[in-house]
Amino acid sequence: MSPRALKSLEPASTDPAKIRNFCIIAHIDHGKSTLADRMLGITGVVSDRDMRAQYLDRMDIERERGITIKSQAVRMPWALNGDTFALNMIDTPGHVDFTYEVSRSLAACEGAILLVDAAQGIEAQTLANLYLALDNDLTIIPVLNKIDLPAADPDKYAKELASLIGGTPDDVLRVSGKTGMGVTELLDRVVELIPAPQGDPNGPARAMIFDSVYDTYRGVVTYVRMIDGKLSPRERIQMMSTKAVHELLEIGVSSPEPTPTKGLGVGEVGYLITGVKDVRQSKVGDTVTNAAKPSTDALPGYTDPKPMVFSGLYPIDGSDYPILREALDKLKLSDASLNYEPETSVALGFGFRCGFLGLLHLEIVTERLEREFGLDLIATAPSVPYEVTTEDKKHFTVTNPSEFPTGTKIASVSEPMVKAAILAPKDYVGTIMELCQSKRGSLLGMEYLGEDRVEIRYAMPLGEIVFDFFDQLKSKTAGYASLDYEPSGEQDADLVKVDILLQGEAVDAFSAIVHRDKAYAYGLLMTERLKKLIPRQQFEVPIQAAIGARIIARESISAMRKDVLAKCYGGDITRKRKLLEKQKEGKKRMKMVGRVEVPQEAFIAALSGDVEGKDPKKK
Amino acid sequence: MRATRSPRNPALAGWSRENESTMPSALPRADPAPADGLLPSSVTRGWAERDFGVYVHVPFCRVRCGYCDFNTYTADEVRGVKQSDYAGQAVAEIQRAVEILDATGAPRRPVSTVFFGGGTPTLLPVTQLAQLLGSIRDAWGLASDAEITTEANPDSVTAESLAQLAAAGFTRVSFGMQSAVPHVLATLERTHDPERVPLVVEWARAAGLQVSLDLIYGTPGESLDDWRSSLELALEQHPDHVSAYALIVESGTKLARQIARGEIASPDDDVQAEMYELADTVLAERGFSWYELSNWARDAGTRSRHNLSYWTGQDWWGVGPGAHSHVGGVRWWNVKHPAAYAERIAAGVSPAAGRETLDEETRRTETVLLTSRVADGLSISELDLPGRGAIAGLIADGLIDGGAAIRGRVVLTLRGRLLADAVVRRLLGS
């Protein structure tokens, strides 16, 4: 199909009335990026020849995992009834860890396409993202996707959607991002329904930074939404929070390749390049203004996302530590939500305690570090931040279990809580409630969505979710349940630190903060794992789990009796020596815990739980 | 005289690499060996203090045992090279060896030990074995007390052939008995009839040969009692010497595949340790004492001096495909395949595939590695400071003999023998 708009509107001089800013929001995998592909094609900004699936998922890691991690904004021309419009579309991620990314995108838009898989129906992130969009006063266009699927049941889900956001089932559009069916109508609907941006075209320039990305070739690329006024190339701009002034080296729009323009006018979405090398100098949420004619009122920014999950990252080869530091500094440039500070571990050496938005974020950062910087890393078991108060009224925030205060009497420990929403077919309610109960959840409420789907809401400790809740939820519901959660305060709980000791020495990487009722189970799990993983030594090695001085579980590795090759060698001494060299090489990869030699791999396996034959790739 | 590093014959350049990837086990990688095989003059340092021995590899067997990765071939003819041509090629290598050693300028030393190993040397007609021994005698002369051994499979000898070997000058025969228990022999895929062992030992003794028996322990399915009865049956033959080897699963062998497929269990280290201890006890009761980790002798006179020469850094020339040699701190090894070997010999090119010249550090490492395995032990003076620092800990852990250490030698205890590799690592400071 040939593009409908024969000429596109010139950025910098587009009448705001002809601009439509919207994002596509949905539960993970409901087809946002695929729908975006069709829009890129139908509007002609990407030719058939250049098209590839999930065009906007540009990072290797996005392409391999088939998920979106970063939002992407694209300007596309569209014509309706003889009028030409400029559409700014933002494809957003669907995973709960990246809710922060979605909320920033929403702030750059007047409307949102709420996409729902017509074979799956409403899921947990559908609700979470809808809530965010309504909270930002966006106009919602409900759309059912994947109607080409034989299993699609658009009538049923149109009803569900209509009852959720009001209106009638007929208001719910039906499209297929795969075949392109209904997408033209959807673009028309966007023009008709989504309000044009408002703003003072002649006021002092105010642009809201909604993303800031480090690019090796271009330095920091800052994505903005113009709220008032106008910005032009070569102008001197000012960051309102820091008052730092930069020269605008390039200004443009993504369509979807970066295209320099004569500027950005009110209501437009585009990018700025100033030559700064650190995203912190061009902070998400900050307001950009003209240095010569500055605005006095900064736009309300975003609250920085609080890291929810902490883990220690250590290079397997200790000499890679400086590379890891540099790599984290570089990643931080494009991922402002990443936090880290140096820490040391007896078992693992020098590394960093890093804060993440969630488990997927942790996994992705680790993978990017390994892939983009050639590092081999161990990540310690994820932990959440605990607030500990000792009897002498001192407060600590503990993000690393081994720093849990010992010696002093602990008055209270509080843990972060979340409100979790689980959506699942009603047959699984019993199973899910049982699971949540076992994870110390307390029921907040339950609601039917349509006839056979239920939303179950629980207050739950984040630490339990981080442990293995999602894996268990998926496996107990044959993959049907979806989960969303958001922070909701803290609660005091009977939490203890369980240490794992090898020959009486605590291995800091294995210490964990768990509820007292679960301490024994954790102790048993870890001692059994380590017994399987640690090779026999020349002496017996006791493995114990302890709370303070009290041993709660024990195992032991019997002494190795034979470590010799008693074979007929003939004169091949070289081979014998090579073998010795190999053994010595192997020993270099051992970490010493007291007198016990623990292979690096044992740490990794014990931390990742590989021992029980679990596939670490499945998440 | 300096060694000339002539470039390798390009026509032959592919041999060693090609052979490395296939069975049997790979050769070490090191410097290329010079085509003329000449040695650096450095090898003559300490020349007179070292014994000189000859090892002759015979790379043929009737069938390959499931566990074996030795350099041996079962076909009569491999890549156009016949078994019957082999002796002639080996003689040619011996004659070239004389020239190469003479070229160092050092005097010829009479040969103190000769060992025919394999494969199965006794697959060759006795006349050929005698011819080979004769060419060694012609080349260097044999010491008056020379120890001359051949390995033999119990089913590859007769009373007659043993008598002929003795007549040709052999003094010793080492039989591959492995086990006396039928199901163990079956798992090992040994084809010989265990009942034949007493016979061949009897014949060997009648011929005036010393007798050694090779045993393997820790075969999957072998019980402690099985092992005890093999030991006892072996000792009932009154051998002069016993070698007992722990079964090792070598990659690429049929046994390794059977284990990978789960058809056969893996040998168990703890069981092998127990069997080693049992062997040491039973052998000691019958008057045998260990002189190397896997070797026991009735007395000092029946130790295998050839075997000891490997562990004590003597010189020897290894003749034949895949054979390893050591002369004065230079180690080299021949191409493995009999056809490659034949081709090199025919072309008048050294059959060596690679060699290494040991530097001081490597020599020291080897001394620790090798001499710590023998009962006479390692002189503490060979150790560096960290190595000496490890001694007290090793005594405390019961791995080396305290009394011997006070007298200046590192001698493994029974427990230490079983953990010998760990002891060596500690002595070498890692």
Ligand SMILES: Nc1nc2c(ncn2[C@@H]2O[C@H](COP(=O)(O)OP(=O)(O)OP(=O)(O)O)[C@@H](O)[C@H]2O)c(=O)[nH]1
């Ligand atoms: N049959 C069919 N499959 C579709 C359609 N749209 C998307 N898919 C498939 O659904 C899967 C997920 O599509 P994406 O476009 O990556 O989904 P997403 O919502 O962007 O996913 P996240 O960004 O990870 O949240 C892919 O395998 C697509 O091929 C559709 O209309 N019909």
Ligand SMILES: C[S@@+](CC[C@H](N)C(=O)[O-])C[C@H]1O[C@@H](n2cnc3c(N)ncnc32)[C@H](O)[C@@H]1O
């Ligand atoms: C060079 S082999 C061959 C001797 C002769 N061909 C025979 O098998 O009787 C010498 C000895 O090494 C031992 N041996 C061979 N392969 C072994 C293995 N995989 N593990 C332990 N010992 C082995 C056997 O005891 C064998 O007798």
Ligand code: SF4
């Ligand atoms: S007879 Fe000896 S050398 Fe030949 S295959 Fe068997 S064990 Fe190996």
Ligand SMILES: [Mg+2]
């Ligand atoms: Mg996507």
